[in-house]
Amino acid sequence: MSQSVFAPWDDPNEKPLIRFQNVTKRFGEFVAIDDLTLDIYAQEFFALLGPSGCGKTTMMRMLAGFESVTEGKIELAGQDIGPVPPNERAVNMMFQSYALFPHLSVWENIAFGLKRDRKSKAEIEARVDEMLKLVRLEKFARRKPHQISGGQRQRVALARSLAKAPKLLLLDEPLGALDKKLRQDTQFELMDIQETTGTTFVIVTHDQEEAMTVASRVAVMDEGRIIQVATPAAIYEYPNSVYVADFIGDVNIIEAEARPSGEDEYSLNWIEGQAPIKATSQKTFSDGQKVHLAIRPEKIRISTEKPDDADNAMQGKVLDIAYLGNLSTYHVELPTGQIIKAQTANTRRIARRDITWEDPVWISWSATAGVLLEH
Incomplete structure (x- = not known):
């Protein structure tokens, strides 16, 4: 069956x-969000990705109702x-600190919002049990937060956020406190839970790998603007700017002047004394236009x-080798002094290194x- x-x-x-329509947010003179327009669809796992201070958390806080919009509308x-006040929006927010009640058990933490909504006892019990099953914590229902691990606390916070069946769940750096191995496991759990519940997730992260792993689409942000919105594959393979190419994954960037040399073909003059580089592009560049060529090391x-x-x-010499088990990245210095990274997959155990x-x-x-x- 093809999906x-x-x-x-x-x-x-x-x-x-969700529609952001020409949204601007100012704090005094400072423009945190600058005339931003964005659509997010139901059941998406949408990632806002960018460096600290790029505006991603401000966007999330406006969705939650903790910040008001200066101009435009959401x-x-x-x-x-x-x-609409925060408590009346069909939106829930999960904080990085998890903000669990230390004196309440896991079960009571998850039930807290449902009790405040005056749900019947039977409804609350059924929903909490369903949530415990969803995050696989049935055995830990009676424990207090300090009696469980960081990864389990993270899942309690998630279950509590989803208990009221919000249309939208906002996750602010939700895996920031977990170590690398646990983060990776939890990313896949998050994806499973998102798919099972069909809730729309919007995650804020500065971790590019995390965004690329979990998201249906990623918005790469810088200084209150969205630079590119696309699927992880499209952002990796077809970045629309040097900023995006450089922000996601490893990349070689070569500055050059473009000369059209055929249909969609260019000859790039990049350094005196080196043969021009051949490149193709569907975009049109004029003769002599300054360009950047972005090439991933694995290519x-x-x-x-x-x-x-x-x-x-082109010829060069090996300056450095980063060995990552399944991959090796070679830093090759060209006669011009430029360093290019090339990556190879290690398909077998290396008994003898061909290149050192x-x-x-x-x-x-x-x-x-x-x-x-x-x-």
Whole structure:
């Protein structure tokens, strides 16, 4: 059975769940969010990604109702939520600190919001049991928060946030307190839970790997603006700017001047005395226009012999090797002093290293391997 691909943003008939329409947020003179327009769809796992101070938490706090909009408006399910107080929005927020009640058991923490909503005892019991099952904490229902691990506390906070079945769950750096291994496990749990409940999740993170793992789409932000919104694969393969290319994953950036050399083909003059680089692009660049070529290290081959068939090949020497088990990244210094990273997959255990430090090597890549970006 082929699953239909979840991509409501490509369907012009789909109505977004959340609309930011020309939203600006000022704190005195400081512009935290700058004329931002964005649609997020029901059942998305949407990530706001960017460095500290880029405005992602401010966006989330406006959705939750903790901050008001200075200009523009935010709609949730077609309703302008500006005048709606936080406790009346179909939105819940899970904080990085989890904010659990230390004196209440896991069960009572999850039941807290339901009790405040004056639900019947039977309803509360059924819902809390359902939530405990969802986050696999049935055995820990009677424990207090200090008697369980950080990862389990994180799941209690998640269960409590989802107990009232919000349309939208906001997660502010939810995995920030967990160690790397647990973070990775928890990312997959989050994805499963999001899929099971069908709740729309919006996550704020500065961890690019996390955003790329969990999200249906990622908005890369800088200084109160969204630079690019796309699926993780599209952001990685087709960044729209040097900022995005550099922010996500490892990348080589080469500055050059473009010369059209055929249909969608360019010859890039980059350094005196080096042959031009061949590149392709669907975007049009003018003759002599300054450009950046962004190439991922895994798209660059490294070899001891000169390759016969490569569009681009140049010689250098190995300056450094980062060995990461399944991958090795070689830092190759060109005669010009520029350093290019090339990555290879280690498919077998390395009994003998073919290429080591200070070795002369050839690096090569195809004309289609890189992305041409405006200067």
